[in-house]
Amino acid sequence: MFDRRLIRYFDWVLLGLTIIFGFLGLVILYSAVMAGDPGTQKILCIKQLIWYSVGLVLMVASFLFNYKMLERWAHAIYVICIMLLIVVLFFGSYAGGARRWLILGPVSIQPSEIVKIAVIIILARYYSKHANIGGLTLRELVMPLIFTLIPFALIVNQPDLGTAILIILIAGSMTVFVKIEKRSYIYITAFCFISVPLILFLLKGYQKQRILTFLNPDRDPLGAGYHIIQSKIAVGSGMISGKGFLQGTQNILAFLPEQHTDFIFSVLAEEWGFVGSLVMLLFFLMLVVRGLSIAYGCRDTFGAILAGGITILIFWQIVINIGMVMGLMPVVGVPLPFISYGGSSIITMMICIGILMNISMRRFMIE
């Protein structure tokens, strides 16, 4: 019963972009791990390659079935993910002051990454049923709020502020995207005006300090502030054409913090300069635009909102990560899609692409 149109409508652009990102990611990672000793360097690159391969398989798996199944399974997926988060909270392995990883034999996974997709799916399902021209009323916003706050609370407790904030951002953007009633807007704004000073008042001194430092890393010149300075030096010193592959001094000399994960963009910027960074940014822009056009072309509400939500996720991760590296955003641990080292992040992104492809290749089905 194979429909030939599935191949005709297959999204070759997305596939091409994904392969380009995989290739660029490995090249940059190879350079980013130069600072370490050669043994671990090799292992990290091979591991990343394995993650890409696993990701490709999962990507294919994510477009083989009809994405409407996701609508039916939204709640189940969501509950499983939340349970994983709870398991992490109790049994997760403790590293770097946080409980984020589940150790399963040889691999460790980070459920907070995959939870992002679960939240998008369940919100897409809910909004596809409730969205209307008038916009969402306050009552209709209660469920999405609960869907968002459960994983938020669990992830904040790990603690992983970056991912927790990302979930709020995605859910917020999706909600604004499907339109909120004007009256609801007024209520929400008023609520924020009252609650924010109240929360600030209730917070203890050191908590306030932490938030202020988060918003302005310069307040912590020995921690985040120092990282940002080094990162800015790395980016800026790339100048127009860059220092060349494997020639980044900031990178090789280990001045950069987390250079193969959160700060990997600074390695790219240092070694490939404005030209290289611009190319990378344009590829990312193409990806986001492609995602939005898939939402645009989809004639089914669930599919359109799902595609929109996933694109928004990718968009925010790109903007927050690159913004942070260039000193425009607070220092939060958000990986750069497809490029940062890390299995959970790569696999999540590949699944996102798979779902986008799924929606794209089935756009004819409602005609």
Add this chain to the structure above:
Amino acid sequence: MGKYLKTADSDWFKQRLIVVMYCVIAAFVVLICRLFYLQVIEGNEFRRLSENNCIRLQSIDPPRGLIYDRNRVLLVDNRPSFDLSIILKDAKPVDDTVEKLSGYIKVPADVLMSKIKKCKGISIYKPFLLKRDIGRDALAAIEAHKYDFPGIEINVRPRRHYINRQIAAHLIGYLSKINSDELKSGKYPACRSGDFIGKFGVEKAYGGYLRGKPGGRQVEVNATGQVVRILRTVDARPGHNIYLTIDLKLQQKAEELLEGVAGAVAAIDPATGEILALASSPSFDQNSFVNGMSHKEWHALVSNRFRPMENKAVQGEYPPASTYKIVTAIAGLEEGIITKDTRFYCPGHYKCGDRDFRCWKKVGHGNIDVVTSLAESCDVFFYQVGQKLGIDRLAWYAKACGLGSPTGINLDQETSGLIPTAAWKKRRTGIAWQRGETLSVAIGQGYNLVSPLQMLLLTSAVANGGIRYKPLILKTIETAEGKIISDDSLHTKREIAGKLPASRQTLAIVKKGLWEAVNGRKGTARIARIDGIAVSGKTGTAQVVGRQQDEDSDEEDRAYHLKPHAWFVAFAPSDEPKIAVAVIVEHGEHGSSTAAPIARELIRTYLSSSRVVE
């Protein structure tokens, strides 16, 4: 599903997507502008900064809080230590620099080089510690030839200094390098490898207050690693200062009196529960832990048969011997088994079952009452009291007097001691309690085990009229600026742990007995008398039985280990006590001859000092 997309409104939905598209493009434009600003407009400046690689981070260690005695006499402070580090990237050629350096710091060059080579994976841009505490002479010499030593960095770090060698070492504790287990434990989140943490005593118990908060500097350095500009500084916050309850003069006297013997002395203010002295002998030099000691030195310390690393006043367990008669007397009086006037006949021994229990005085004490029995430490009298009480009632009183459980002093590894009951023995050995065992327990032998601190608190409670205070070692904690930190968890305020299970009359009788022991004609503790000060006390001579002997221990050693422990507990002045003391001398034979004089001198020292008299 698809409520509005199939209708004419789907255009409206697409409108929203187009708005989103504009937002996305705007965000990317911002990113690109920033990129352009950093890389093209400011690119030259950043390239310069990156080429010199000149922004470094230096940490500033916080000075650890100081420790004072109750009269604000300094006990522990910090002195500057000059630590020599090398930054391999700047120190080129490394061999040459190290070669020249070795002469100044008197360490062979090959030792230094192998130290550098051994540490693989160190960043050539980060300082690598070559030698701690090079001393002022070497510092002056190296500073004078600064330009011959590229990439050499000398950091001044505060280093712990224990002013009075060996004094109160067990109470104050010591600092030592954090080990990998402690790093992994998560209890020291702010510590990095190489940091010093409190490992024992107050240094450990109040480490969180003493530590302070490290600061740091962002500095710009030139090509040879010299600092050209300080960009940002975060000052280190010094730790809080601690004022202990101990009196340095009394503490010194206590340690002096314990010189040459193994044992412990503890003194307390009965009115508040403040510990005035807490000494354990032999002691150790805390500074040697800070300076780092060789494996041999460490081994010598831990294998010393007199156990210098143990705080015997808090961790030591001994049979209480005759000092326990205070408990038996209280129990007998309270339970109505004896009154002030009850007399038993002591012929010098007492028969129970088929065993004959001896009194220490072979000829016997004759017809004797409770006061005289305490004063002359008659065993037979207390055998009979104990027998009539039974083990479990006796144990109840002992526990109510605070024995058999930790006193709650805020120091590590406090022992709880042991107060046996019939059920305990059954559980432990499977054998039922024997009647005769009660007699041994009644005079403080048998299974009984107490720490000197527990006996001190019991004595203090008898002295002050029956209130058991929690022992305090901390008077106040202040910030470096002198602001007092008040926190209930600090244990600086007088705190009642319980009351003695004794009426005022009972206590008066017991006190009379203790007074007679020192001041009576035949008292066992007459040696503790002081002219002009009424001292009350109780001696004890703890038999050492069934002690396991090492195969290789020599004859002399065996003889030493068979000698009984000497106890003395006392308070003074008898009617208005200002100090209570507990003394134990391990294998000191007789409480009266070895322990009592120590207590006497301690009381004399404390009460004759002008501060207390006024």
